Amino acid sequence: MTRLPTRRLLALALASAIAAPAMAQSSGMVPAFGSEQQPSQAPAFGMQPAPAASPSDFVATDIRIDGVQRISSGTVLTYLPIERGDIVTQAKVGDAIRALYRTGFFENVKLSRQGSILVVTLQERPAINKLTLTGNKDIKTEDLTKGLNDIGLSEGGTFDRLALDRVTQELVRQYNNRGKYNVQITPTVSPLDRNRVDITIAVKEGKAAKIRHINLIGTDKFDQEEIRAGWESQEHNWLSWYRRDDQYSKEKLSGDIEKLNSYYLDRGYVDFSLDSTQVAISPDKKDMFLTAGVTEGEQYTVSDVKVSGDTVLPQERVEKMVLVRKDQIFSRRLLEVSSDGITATLANVGYAFAQVNPIPTVDREKRTVAINMQVVPGPRVNVRRIEFKGNSRTADEVLRREMRQFEGAWYSQAAIDRSKVRLQRLGYFETVDVANQPVPGTRDQVDVVYTVKETTSGSFVFGLGYSQLSGVTTSIQLSQNNFLGGGNRVAIEASRSDYLSRYSFSFTNPYFTDDGVSLGYNLSYSDLDYSDYNTAAYSSKNTAAQAILGIPLSESDSVSLMFGVDSTQVSVYEGTTPQAIVDYINALGSRTFHAWRSQIGWARDTRNDYFMPTRGIFQRVSAEISLPGSTVEYYKLNYEFSKYWMLSPAFVLRTGGEVGYGDSYGDDVTRTVCYDPTTGLAVSCDTSGAASRTLTASGLPFYENFYAGGVRSVRGFEDNTLGPRSEPTPYYSDGQPLGGSLKTIGQLELIFPKLFDSNAARVSAFIDVGNVYDGYDNFKANELRASTGVSLLWRAPVGPISISYAFPLKSEDQDKVERLQFTFGGSF
Missing domain, CATH: 3.10.20.310 (membrane protein fhac)
Structure with a gap:
């Protein structure tokens, strides 16, 4: 069933509630000249003049207006049906009083005579200085205010006590319709100077029955x-x-x-x-x-089905869209689905106002129904203009390039709906609505209007950030996904935490060409101390530059190409860095690693929203390789998957997973090193008593390993602590996390989108499963870790916040459990 929005229903109800008193004020007996008319419905307010006798008719040589303050005398004269030089009669006096009352401006009206001068004495209704609503939660303040404005009860307007009483009764009825029978509506009118009043409507909703x-x-x-x-x-x-x-x-x-x-x-x-x-x-x-x-009655079957009317498309094709078949049990739903399918198909080829009328013929003796699907296509419609409203910051061009419906083309409902989804997925808008407006004077043209509500598409953050892993993060970050309203993304960052110093700049033009090819650049420098990062004890300095090209293949598919160059300088800590890492570095004979990187990726995204999707799929496959000539030649493969299932308006199920694998290619690097057997330190092979051993560097470089554990993978375990560990040492009795070349993550999440009346926050219950392994040969399903818990994600004005509380379902004694985890100021 289609329902009118709350705001519109309220406005209509309130308007009808005061229609009766307005009509009553415009009727009544004709008063005697020299007396005043006050409608019997109006409450006493101000002066109460006594009736006066009616004099003889006379010619008004002048008209004097007394008692007005806010309303000018000229305005009163425009409503007065008597002019200078007119003969004033009792009938005209009655008409004049009724006309002035109908304006709604006046509390009291009196007409009298001073010689040949007609004196109009008025008492204005008070002006509403301030209108305040308190205590209302079930009906939003903006909906109530809009409804009050529609019937003239607004700040700056004229106060009518009777209208206020009627509004109070209507609000009680509205709350009763919502099951709140203990509601109390208390209006308070506070008189002010200069004939003004403050109105406060206090609502005590109570609990719904x-x-x-x-x-x-x-x-x-x-x-x-x-x-x-x-x-x-x-x-x-x-x-x-x-x-x-x-x-x-x-x-x-x-x-x-x-x-x-x-x-x-x-x-x-x-x-x-x-x-x-x-x-x-x-x-x-x-x-x-x-x-x-x-x-209940008896059950009926379908005796016959036919399609009639102007089908536009071949009749055989239209008949195939009819899901109802002869001898089936009758189903109105199947009729509606069939009608909607035919209507949608015709709407996609320009027949925006097509109708399909199922006409049933009921035979109650045989308990059968014969159905005639009558197709009325209407005129073929052309889209004259596409208009955008609400985009105060975003340029029209940014919205227009997302359109799949074009001006001057035949109307297509599928193209219009697809354009709406593309706008929603930009991430620039909180809401996107679309409406068709027929062009006056034509039957075959419409304007399509997209109304958007812009949201914050950029941020400036200084010194805001905290996580249990990195501690306090001091940063200056300026990011804008819609830079200067042109749709480009620009980000500049300088951040520092307990383990990381990072400086970066990135720029992306999503429409480098008119066909939607994107081009982006990334520049970054980082100094990372992994000993504070829940990983093996070493540090690295990395400088990188990348260029990224994105090529759309379809509405939901795209390919990305990346080419970059980077340099990584690794430092080890004597006595604490795991021997496996030291041996890898010594085998290469260098602590500086240069790489020419290339990456190709394919992505499919059919999600219906950028931030809080409720249906659709996202999946991405990528392959990265360090090109020949790099210090270490390796490749990495990665696959990500998420699917959203809308079980009901109150529940959304997300299934997700990630698999990553990496290895070296080409020949392993082998090197013989000499060392002092007493101290274990590397020495020249010419040194007397020096021993030697052969070291080999193979597999994925240790600084490119995958890690698991934490808020972005398996919650309930400390960040990066799952997977292979080094040998125990006096400093690290449980060893140090080394990561692995194989990563497997699986997630099942039940999202509660209606728990908050906001698109900026969501609560979910989850189950996470995953681990990392040293190569696929070492994969063992019984070593997977699992956890369950609840999570809160909130796009706060100062930055995103992620909080989770998890209970490990499967863990080992050496695992680092951390039930409460949160990040503040980082992306999620």
Whole structure:
């Protein structure tokens, strides 16, 4: 069932609520001249002049206006149906008083005569200085304010006490419709100087009445729980605290009654009828009891199906879209799906106003239904203009290049919907809405209007960041995903933490060419001390430069190419750096590693939102290789996958995984080194008594290893601590994490999108599984680690925050468990 938004419903209801008093004020008896008219409905406010006798008719040589303050005399004269030189009669006096009251500006109106001068004495209604709403949560303040504005109760407007009383009653009714029968609406009017008032409407909503029992009388063919499975109104249950499905609402109940009707019609019960509905409330107004009586009738089958009318497309093709078949059990849902499918297909070829009318012919004796699908295509529609609203920062060109519907082309609903999804996935907008506006005077043209609400697409952060791994991070970071509204991404960063100093600059132009080819550049320098990073004790300084090219293949597929050069200088700590790393460096005979890197990747992204998707798939495959001539020749393969399943509006399931593998290619590097057997230090092979041994550098370089554990992989374990470890030493009794060349991660996450009324935060329950291994030959499923817990992700104004609390389900004694984990100021 389609429902009007709350704001619109409220505005319509409030407008109707005050229509009656407005009509009453415009009617009444004609007063005697010299008296005043005050509608009997209006409450006493200000002066109460006594009636005066009616004099003889006279010619008004002049008109004097007394008592006005905010309204000019000229404005009053425009509403007055008497002009200078007119003959003033009792009839005209009555018309004049009614006309002035109809303006709504005046509390009291009096007409009198001074000689040949007509004197109009007025008392203005107070002006509303300030209008305040407090205590309202169920109905948003902006919706209430909009509804009040629509009926003239707004700051700067004229105060009408009767309208305020009517509004109060209407608000009570609105809350009652939402199941809140203990609501209290208290309006307060505070007089001010200069004929002004402050209005405060205090709302005490109370708690919604809970549905304690739902009873369907007459449902013999189906179980009641099965019938109510998809209802928004449910009896109180253990999940009601989250889904709030036990809170009574008249709107929800109306929708559920429609679902009840659809349930039977979808199963062939054409004669189904709802005989009665009853809603009872307990004396304390806290519990609701719903009862509905129904007549199920008999089940009908389909006797014949045909398609008629102007199908536009070949009739055989249209007939294949009809899912209803002869001798099937009748189903209204299948009829609707068939109609929608035909309508959507015609809309994609320009027939924006196409209609498909299923016309049933019921034979109650044989209990059959014959169906005629009548196609009415309407005119073929052309899109005249595409307009954008709400993009105060983002240039029209940035939005227009995402369009798949073009101006001057035939209307296509699929292209319009696809354009909306592309705008949502930019990450620049909080909401994106689209509407069609017919062009006046034509039947074959429409304008398509996209209304966006911009969100913060950039950030400037100074000194904000903390995680348990890196400690306090001091940083200056300026990033803008929509630089100067042109859609380019620019980021500059300078950060320092307990283990890392990093400086970087990046620029990406997502539309380097008109075809959507992107081009980006990255420059960075980092100084990283891995001994504070939960990994092996060594440090490195890295300088890198990269160029990245992105090529779109389709609406959801793209290929990326990267070419870069970097230099890594490694320093070891005598006595603490694992011997395996020292041997690898000695085998190469250098602590500086140069690499020419190339990477190719393919990605598919069908997610419906950039930040908080509820459906769709993201997957990416990448292959990186250090080209021949690099200090170490190796390759890395990586695959990422996420899929979102919208189980219901209250639950979204995400399945995800990541697999990474790397190895060297070409010949292993072998080198003989000499050392002093007494001290273990490297010496010249000419040294007397020197011993020698042969070292080999093979496999993925240690500084390119994969790691697991922490908020971005397997939560509940300390960052980077899973996988192979070095031999125990006096300083590291449990050894040091070395990482591995094979990484496997799996995640199952149940997201609760309705727990917060915000797209900037989400709560989820998760299960994480994963580990890293030293090569695929060493993979063992029984060594996988697992954890479960809850997580909060919040895009706070000062930066993203990630908090998780996890319980390890499978762990070993040497694992570093960390149940509460959080990061602040980092990406997630």
